[in-house]
Amino acid sequence: MTLKKPSVVLIDLDGTLVDSVPDLAWVTDQMLDSFNLPPRGETKVRKWVGNGVKSLVKRALTDQLDGEPEPDLLDKAIPVFMSLYEQHACVESTLYPGVKQGLAWLKQQRIRLGCVTNKDARFTLPILDKLGIHDDFDIVISGDTLPRKKPDPAPLLHGAEFFGVTPDKAMMIGDSVSDVKASRAAGFSIVCVSYGYNHGADIRTMEPDAVIDTFAELESLF
CATH class of the missing domain: 3.40.50.1000 (HAD superfamily/HAD-like)
Structure with missing residues (x-):
């Protein structure tokens, strides 16, 4: 065309x-670990990115593309993600x-x-x-x-x-x-x-x- x-x-x-995704997946799993939640891994994160940090964190916390976590948990998780990503935004x-x-x-x-x-x-x-x-x-x-x-x-x-x-x-x-x-x-x-x-x-x-x-x-x- x-x-x-x-x-x-x-x-x-x-x-x-x-x-x-390699950096986003690492940060995501580190964030989840801080809340005693299981890692999601790079394969899942690869399907979750593209709508900003808040959406990615929601998806990671719920393990669903359209999931909605508890508001208190989301409010705690986003700053943790941000802090980790500032240190690991472009390593891999x-x-x-x-x-x-x-x-x-x-x-x-x-x-x-x-x-x-x-x-x-x-x-x-x-x-x-x-x-x-x-x-x-x-x-x-x-x-x-x-x-x-x-x-x-x-x-x-x-x-x-x-x-x-x-x-x-x-x-x-x-x-x-x-x-x-x-x-x-x-x-x-x-x-x-x-x-x-x-x-x-x-x-x-x-x-x-x-x-x-x-x-x-x-x-x-x-």
Whole structure:
């Protein structure tokens, strides 16, 4: 499929640029251990990430995708998770294959880049720095930058406004249903990676404009 080349591309972090699950799983299990709960392991955590820390902690405490723990337990668990993750946000996390090549190609095309994630800035920025891609982005919109997160379109519209472009000239690259919903609501085109998290579901069922297996395939879309 041939797509119109955008002026701006906003890119999701977890499951799109970075495989952060090894660190998130370690932190999750350490948090659970502090409450004498059993570990959940990387396989389960891989299906739970993508909607922010609060959702991940809820899922870990209940061992369910849509579980609701006791409010008191949740209130105690979130600060424990945050403290652990600050120390262990990018120990085992890695860039996916082709990410640096794809980012370099986008910049060669004079396409301006932003990162849009539901992860808080205090975790996002160190990960981007450590993995050597922070300077590829003109703006980083984290989960605590605005009052609303994806799948709300607000972060994407904020990015378009920052770059001074209309939504029809902007594209989102992501891995999840939240990315697709936010893009459609904002009027962005949306390309998804096939390898992301998306709670274990095939992202093709959400009918993004295109699906790629690696960032190296981006240039074949335009």
